[in-house]
Amino acid sequence: MGEAWANLGVDLHLETGGDASRHGVRKGLTDALREAVRGGRLAPGTRLPSSRSLAVDLGIARNTVADAYADLVAEGWLTARQGSGTRVAERTVAPPVRPVPPRRPGGPPAYNLTPGSPDLASFPRAEWLKAARRALAAAPHAALGYADPRGRVELRTALAGYLARARGVHADPDRIVVTAGFVHALALVGRVLRARGEREVTVESYGLDLHWNLLHHAGLRTVPLAFDELGTDVSGLGPGSAKAVLLTPAHQFPMGVPLHPDRRAAAVDWARREGGVIIEDDYDGEFRYDRQPVGALQGLDPERVIYLGTASKSLAPGLRLGWMVLPSGLCAEVLGEKEAAGASCGALDQLTLAEFITSGAYDRHVRGARLRYRRRRDQLVEALAGRAPEVRATGIAAGLHAVLELPPGTERSVVQAANWERLAIHGLTDYRHPLAVTPREDALVVGYGTPAEHAWAGALEALCRVLP
Numbered sequence: 001m002g003e004a005w006a007n008l009g010v011d012l013h014l015e016t017g018g019d020a021s022r023h024g025v026r027k028g029l030t031d032a033l034r035e036a037v038r039g040g041r042l043a044p045g046t047r048l049p050s051s052r053s054l055a056v057d058l059g060i061a062r063n064t065v066a067d068a069y070a071d072l073v074a075e076g077w078l079t080a081r082q083g084s085g086t087r088v089a090e091r092t093v094a095p096p097v098r099p100v101p102p103r104r105p106g107g108p109p110a111y112n113l114t115p116g117s118p119d120l121a122s123f124p125r126a127e128w129l130k131a132a133r134r135a136l137a138a139a140p141h142a143a144l145g146y147a148d149p150r151g152r153v154e155l156r157t158a159l160a161g162y163l164a165r166a167r168g169v170h171a172d173p174d175r176i177v178v179t180a181g182f183v184h185a186l187a188l189v190g191r192v193l194r195a196r197g198e199r200e201v202t203v204e205s206y207g208l209d210l211h212w213n214l215l216h217h218a219g220l221r222t223v224p225l226a227f228d229e230l231g232t233d234v235s236g237l238g239p240g241s242a243k244a245v246l247l248t249p250a251h252q253f254p255m256g257v258p259l260h261p262d263r264r265a266a267a268v269d270w271a272r273r274e275g276g277v278i279i280e281d282d283y284d285g286e287f288r289y290d291r292q293p294v295g296a297l298q299g300l301d302p303e304r305v306i307y308l309g310t311a312s313k314s315l316a317p318g319l320r321l322g323w324m325v326l327p328s329g330l331c332a333e334v335l336g337e338k339e340a341a342g343a344s345c346g347a348l349d350q351l352t353l354a355e356f357i358t359s360g361a362y363d364r365h366v367r368g369a370r371l372r373y374r375r376r377r378d379q380l381v382e383a384l385a386g387r388a389p390e391v392r393a394t395g396i397a398a399g400l401h402a403v404l405e406l407p408p409g410t411e412r413s414v415v416q417a418a419n420w421e422r423l424a425i426h427g428l429t430d431y432r433h434p435l436a437v438t439p440r441e442d443a444l445v446v447g448y449g450t451p452a453e454h455a456w457a458g459a460l461e462a463l464c465r466v467l468p
Contacts, residue, residue, distance in 0.1 A: 014036065026071075029065065030068040030072060033072055033077070034072060037077050037088050043088065044089065045087060047086070047087050048078070051066040051086075109422050110422040110462070114424050115254060115401035115446070115449075117449070117450045118450070119453065120316055122372065122453065127365065128352065128356065131352050132352040135154075136348060138355075139347075143347050147344050149338050150177050151323075151350055152351055156174075157354070158358050159354075166363075167295060168295030168296050176326075178323050179323060182322045183210065185322050186279070187214050188324075190220055192330065193277075198243055198244060199242070202222075203223070203245070204227065206252070206431045223435065226437060227438045228438075229257070231263060232247060232252060234263045234266050234267045237267065239274060243275065243276045247267065247278060247279070251285070251398045252395075253431075256402065258294045267297070268301045271305070287313070287370055287399055288370075289373075306324060308324055314362075319353070373448070373449050376448045377402065380446070383460055384404070390468060392405045393405075400447060400448065400450075403428065404443055406467075406468060407442065410468055411428065414468065425444055425463070428443035431445060
């Protein structure tokens with residue numbers, strides 16, 4: 001009997017209260033059920049446990065439950081039909097009045113050209129599902145247990161091979177740490193730097209305030225370097241500067257230029273000379289169109305560069321999968337911070353990505369995506385030449401976004417016009433560090449990879465309507 005009662009019905013949590021007499025128990029149960037229905041915890045149509053099942057769960061007489069149900073049926077809160085059981089009655093109730101948020105001038109966005117995301121509709125669902133099935137079938141039972149803080153060895157091994165082949169990274173699986181995306185990785189590095197006694201991190205004049213805020217949260221100030229046509233000016237790194245610098249050397253975000261070779265070498269020389277460390281954000285290294293791919297800076301000195309990568313641009317940010325390739329002297333400290341935070345990535349997603357890479361599906365997907373995004377880039381340039389010849393697109397040899405240079409003083413009005421056109425877009429000002437000394441420029445940062453394929457033409461047309 002003790003084993004059978006658990007299968008008698010659905011679970012229902014009730015706090016009946018009341019005295020221990022039969023009348024008191026019945027009243028307490030009736031009041032609790034009525035309040036659960038009135039408050040919305042039991043939605044209309046919800047089937048309640050049988051009187052026998054609920055009586056066993058509550059440790060009361062079955063007749064008491066039956067009487068409480070009958071009372072609420074009579075009051076209209078419940079219905080009881082033969083073969084259908086007891087259910088919460090359907091009722092016509094006026095919905096609660098909620099304050100209406102103020103409307104944007106043009107309503108919610110119809111098109112999205114903000115940077116930072118790929119076309120999510122092009123995620124390779126069928127291939128990913130196949131990889132997931134193969135990975136799960138081959139996974140050892142231990143893969144479903146508590147995880148190695150570095151991540152699954154299958155994924156670290158697959159990443160080591162891929163990064164060496166495609167990005168020129170010197171990667172040993174034991175020096176790779178899988179993270180829940182780039183933000184997680186940067187937060188861990190920031191905490192390690194602060195624990196080492198660092199007070200500042202040097203950053204680029206343009207970037208994401210999310211990243212700067214993460215470093216601030218770790219207790220680190222961010223000090224920007226100057227920027228010019230050769231990229232970030234690393235001459236600002238010196239004996240008196242911070243011992244860490246955050247760079248996007250392959251494709252500066254958002255300006256889109258690669259760091260000049262002389263400056264790449266100068267940054268590594270500074271790190272060697274001063275005992276510094278370079279945090280390399282290789283956020284979209286797979287997407288190159290009009291030039292040879294720029295290899296990872298980490299290849300110049302794996303002991304002075306922390307390489308950070310992510311699947312957010314190549315696949316989807318919702319996977320929350322990123323990775324760090326660490327100098328040997330930082331592995332233990334980063335793992336300690338990760339274990340202390342208790343954050344980890346799902347083993348099955350890691351195994352799936354490992355299978356996706358080793359099977360060749362990842363390379364096929366990236367090549368296909370590269371063609372699609374290059375076609376969009378070309379359509380953007382063509383549309384600008386015909387509709388807004390005074391607007392020049394820069395930083396378009398790589399990546400998923402372009403910078404559109406605007407006439408001086410027009411950025412704010414163009415962004416406002418885009419708002420009226422229900423076009424989500426960012427001005428370059430949004431990415432400028434508050435302490436940057438680089439001269440201000442009026443421009444838009446256009447994420448041409450973001451819209452779904454069916455929405456791209458409409459987004460491009462809306463963009464052309466708001467340009468000077």
